[in-house]
Amino acid sequence: MVIKHKNIFKTESAWSNADEVLLCLDTGSWRTERPVLDKEKCNYCGLCALYCPPQCMKDMGDHYEADLAYCKGCGICATECPRKAFAMVPEGEFVDG
C-alpha cells in the first residue's frame, strides 16, 4: 500500500491546535437565524457564553459576540439572556447570509 496522504495531525492521536487550524464542522452554515446584540441592553454578565452549546461566544471586553463561523443559530443565548439583549434575525436579511 502506497500512502499518498500527508498527515494533518502532528501527533499520533487526533490533536489539533485550535489557534492554527480548526478541523471541525462548519456549523455556521447550518444557521437560519443569527443572534444580533443590542449593546445598550448588554451588561456583560456572560450567561450567553456559558449556555452557548458550541461555545462560540467571543469575549469582546465589554460584551459578547457569536463567532458566525460556528454559531448554529440555535437561539439559546437569546432565550437565556436576562436582559433580552439578543434578537434572532433571519439570515435572509443579511447580505452575507
Add this chain to the structure above:
Amino acid sequence: MAKAQKGQTRVITGNAVGAYGAMLCRPEVVAAYPITPQSELAEQLAQFVSNGVLDAEYVEVEGENSAMNVALAASVAGARAFTATSSYGLVFMYDALQEASGFRTPVVMVNANRETPGIHAVSSGQQDMISARDTGWVQIIVENDQEILDQIIIAFRLAEDYNIQLPVMVNYDGFYLSYLAEAVEIPNIEDVDAFLAPLKKQPGRQKLVPGVSIGCGTHGMEMGYVEARYKHCQALERAKNKVDEIDKAFGDYFGRYYHGQIEEYRTDDADIIIVASGSATGTVRTVIDTKREAGIKVGLVKLRLFRPFPAERLIKALKGKKAIGVIDRSLCFGWKYGPICMELRALSPEIGPTPILSYIDGLANLDITVPHIGRVIDEVGAAAQGKPYQEVTWIPMEE
C-alpha cells in the same frame, strides 16, 4: 535490567488481585462503579485510597458511563487512569469506550467477564468482552489470578507505550476467577516502578492543558477522520509484536512468561489443536495430558489477545494441522460459529483446508468440564481422520 526481588505470596481472590495489580501501577485517577462480579475490586481499590496505600483521586461515579468518561478525560489530561467493570457496566459505557480509544487514551480497565443484557444472567461468560470487540481497544484474556495481576502491569506498559497509545482491557472470567482465591505473588511496588520506568523516558504524549487552545478527537472531518482511524488501526497492528516484546521483558524481570499473544502447549508434534481462552484453558491442558498418555497427538493454543487478533502467530501455530476445535464461551449472533472460531476461520486461506469445529460451551456459569473437553478432542481427532463432523456444537444442548 536486573531481576525483581521475590514478592510476597498471598492467597487472595481474583478481584483482590485486580485491585493489587492496579495499585502497584500507581494510577493517579481511579473511577469505578461496583458491579457483580467485579464489586470487590472497586471496594478494595477504594480501601487502598482511603487508607493511604494508593495516592490517587478515586472518583465515586454514579454509573459506568461516567466511570469511563472520567477515566478517559483524566487520561487526556495526562494522568494514569484505571477503571474496572463487567457486563451491563461495559455495555453502559459503550460510547465512552470508543471515545477512549478514538482519543488514543492509555486507560487500563479490568473487565470481569459476565453474560450481557437480554437474558438476565448474573453468571460467567465472555459475551461482554466479545460485544466490545469493535471499540478499538486492546483486549487481553487471562487464565488465572496471577495472570490478572501481571497483565495489569503489562497493560499499563503497553497502553502508555509511545508507539501504541491505546486503552487496554484485561479480561478475566467473572465468578470463576473473580471469587477464586489462589496463591499469588505480589511483586514489590519498587520493582513495578522499575518495570514501568521506561515509559517515563519516552517523548511526552500530547495532553490537555488549561489555557491552551487545543482540541482532541473532535476535529476529525473527512481526511482527518480517515487519518486518525488509519493511525489507530496501525497502532493495533504494532501492538501485536509489542505484546510479545513486553511479555519477554516482564518474564526476564519477574520470572513469569505468558508467551505474548498466544500460548502454545504441546503443539509442536500435534496433529490436532484445541483453541481456547480464559480460565477453561487450565482444564484443557489437563485433558490434553491425559489424551497424550493414550497416544493422541493433541495440543492447545491459548488465545491471550483477542484484539488485535494474533493472526500471524495463529497461522504459524495452526498451519498444517489436521483438524482444529475452537471452544467459545460466547456467541456471535447471526453467525453460527462461536466468535473466536469465526475470527479464526478468516485465516482459513493461510491455515489450509483443515476442518475447523466450533464448540459453544460454558455459557452462564455452566462448567467447561473434563468430559466436555474429552469429547471435543475425540471429535476433532475423528475429523482429522477424514470422518464426517458437525461444524457447530452447543455442548450443553446435546446433554
